Amino acid sequence: MKTVIALFDDRDEAMRAYAALQEAGYAQADLDILTNDDRDDEPKLAKMREYIPQPDVDVYLQGVSDGGTIITANVSDSAVERAAGVMSSFNMVNIKERAVTMKGVYAQLSDPAQNKNVLEVIEEDLQVGKEEVERGRMRIYTVVTEREVQQDVTLRDETLKVSRRPVNRSVSINPDLFKQKSFEMVEIDEIAKVKKTARVVEEVSLGKEVIEKIETIKETLRRQDVEIEEVKTARTFVDYDTDFRGFYTTNFSNSGVTYEELQPAFNYGHKLATTEPFRSSPWSAVEPDAKRIWEEKNPGTWEQNQTIIKYAWEKVRSER
Template identity: 30%
Template sequence: MTQTIIGVFNTLQDAEVARTRLEAEGIARTDMNVHANDAGTTSMTDDLTTRDAVADRPVGEPHEGAMGRIEHFFKNLFGDHDRPEEIGHYQEAVRRGGALLSVDVTDDVSVERVRDALYAAGAIDIDTRVAQWRNSGYTGYDSNAPAYTADEIAAERQAFPVVQESLDVGKREVQTGGVRVYSRVTETPVSESVNLREEHASIERRPVDRPATAADLKEGFVEIRETAEQPVVAKTARVVEEVVVGKEASNRTETVHDTVRGTEVEIERTAGTEGVGGVAGTRGVADADDLGTVTPGKKTPL
């Protein structure tokens, strides 16, 4: 069964861009139609519905105009009875300067693909937009109400930016100091005690009174050497310590405290003045879940 997915856009240009985008993704141009009330005409390029509307009109009947063509489009889908309330919201969106992009699909896979593509292209949330209209007195689509003028469209879509600063904390490397290590030769006076041994010849004369023998009358000599120890100094170098120079990294967490600025938009309802009309509104946010899938006589929200 053929299903028709309808996306609502703020302007005709937005709808045309969305159609081009869907065409680039493989959707046939003949399966898509753009409906908008642009300068008193409905942009429906390659739209068989427009030609059918003109062909079906009795000879001599006044041209229905842009809104009439859109009415005929929905009549072809749903007939004259049991039309969902949402259809009136779509027509009201066109009356207020918006545009519709309808896409005919034949399988559920294409439904999801087209719905996502319409959302990505900027389709608005029709339910959010209707809620905004109701705050300004909207109760439902009135086919007798005139289309919005350019000034009315601009007034309704006047936007107040809501600004919110964000705090982005980065990091940069700075030099906080360093260490230089020098190696040089030093001289330190030291003292060490050592015991030295000396040998000296000693001569002792002692008186003796005994008879002499032949051995006493022999010649001879005795040599005694004297010795003395002297200190000998030797130096031996040994490595007793190493100073290792390097770097080690550590991490720490620092909380940055600052203040970010933003703006808030307050909405205040004011009492109306009898006899003076006015329209006010804000821009909505697109939501793919609020695109509509419709079949003849039936509409099922995605």
């Protein structure tokens, strides 16, 4: 047996959940209502520390101390999920959120890894940030190159030229007539004179152009939910009487052995299929231990009963 617990802030909501559990078929003797105004509930509340881990139990007890109501249901292992589903359909307290807000209570609940009765609902959130990455780099620098140019220029070139021509002309005699005389003329040429000047013909600058763009990020987020389903309660051995007798009639009616003599083997197979770990394990894993237990009580009879035991195990297990 296990105990399913729910805390409600509203007493009326708690009573509706209590009534729903009764309508779902849970016996009144297995249900209980715990409050802070009933002295008979004090030992029951104190006993909760024995089966609820810390700090979860503090959340429940503090909730009752603040005027809340606890509904408990003592149910079989197979009925735990169903009872929890009935309670969760009402406005019960989210224990994790309450732990964060309550004063004097730890902000963390028990570690699911250490509590086999706790399953986590996990989902991923998308968080998009920005990071600067270098996509390219550019630099500018100067390079000196040379090129040959040419330009036509007009230059004057003087050449001295002596010309003689015959003359027959009389001159007057005077004292200076035969004095030494001279006459000079300068020959001048023009030559090209090169002068260089520098001027700016273009400016090259390096800068950044910044634009903003909207990029849509698509990502797949996972969510792990906890599904609640009702696990069928195993039928009793009597419920399979027709099936087992039919198997006997088909396979052993002419063997000279009565059904009543083989009934313990059918019963043993039924018990294996309703007991862990035999219920959830394959036959290859079940058979060694099943044979050992059978042989301890029925030495030397496993081989003749093995077929019946396996059939009963498979029949009961297939309907779960």
